[in-house]
Amino acid sequence: MNKIKELYEELLKKHGYQGWWPINNSYTPKDYSAPRDEKERYEIILGTILTQNTTWGNAEKALNSLRKNHLVKPERILSLNEKELAKTIRSAGYYNQKAKYAKEITKLYLELKGRIPTRQELLRVKGVGKETADSILLYAYKQPVFVIDKYTKKFLHREKIITGNEKYEEIQRIFQEKLRKSYKKFNEYHALIVAEMKK
DNA sequence: AGCCAGGCTACCG
DNA sequence: CGGTAGCATGGC
Numbered sequence: 001m002n003k004i005k006e007l008y009e010e011l012l013k014k015h016g017y018q019g020w021w022p023i024n025n026s027y028t029p030k031d032y033s034a035p036r037d038e039k040e041r042y043e044i045i046l047g048t049i050l051t052q053n054t055t056w057g058n059a060e061k062a063l064n065s066l067r068k069n070h071l072v073k074p075e076r077i078l079s080l081n082e083k084e085l086a087k088t089i090r091s092a093g094y095y096n097q098k099a100k101y102a103k104e105i106t107k108l109y110l111e112l113k114g115r116i117p118t119r120q121e122l123l124r125v126k127g128v129g130k131e132t133a134d135s136i137l138l139y140a141y142k143q144p145v146f147v148i149d150k151y152t153k154k155f156l157h158r159e160k161i162i163t164g165n166e167k168y169e170e171i172q173r174i175f176q177e178k179l180r181k182s183y184k185k186f187n188e189y190h191a192l193i194v195a196e197m198k199k
Numbered sequence: 200a201g202c203c204a205g206g207c208t209a210c211c212g
Numbered sequence: 213c214g215g216t217a218g219c220a221t222g223g224c
Binding site for chain 2: 020047048049051052053054056057058059093094097101126127128131132135147149150151190194198
């Protein structure tokens with residue numbers, strides 16, 4: 001028996017399809033086409049920075065503020081002065097750090113010229129740790145990488161699958177070995193865990 | 200009034 | 213290597 005698969009079915013039955021990643025304030029359950037273009041891809045990347053240790057609601061306000069000022073474009077983010085950028089994303093919290101981080105990841109994004117980044121390249125960017133790197137790979141580039149966050153650890157601990165001392169990659173391996181390597185599945189599963197643990 | 204959110208860096212022992 | 217202070221807004 002595969003407990004990981006069973007739990008997925010259980011969560012899906014309980015919460016339904018979640019429709020991550022939200023684009024333009026809307027979730028699209030059972031539709032994994034986002035990002036449809038580079039504009040949406042870049043919006044997701046900014047979103048992964050903005051939502052660090054913050055509720056999506058707060059990150060979304062910051063994203064709306066960027067959108068209102070027509071700043072969801074790499075060139076605009078880079079040319080904007082850091083203080084102004086920080087002010088614009090204020091509601092996401094940690095706005096000074098996140099303004100720096102947004103510029104850093106934007107530089108890499110432009111250097112890529114459309115190419116998919118490696119995990120190592122992402123991790124070299126200041127402000128991008130393991131979870132953010134994997135979120136970018138999964139949600140912005142549709143790569144079959146399982147994202148491990150606080151909720152995931154709590155969830156696995158609750159289900160007695162981990163003790164709590166396992167390291168990030170160790171936990172990641174549990175999912176990646178027991179599930180078909182599918183970005184849609186990894187996308188949905190992670191979103192379902194968040195839905196389950198949020199309350 | 201506190202606690203916690205879809206973390207990461209820097210620095211400590 | 214592991215552990216922790218600092219970063220900050222907003223909802224409950």
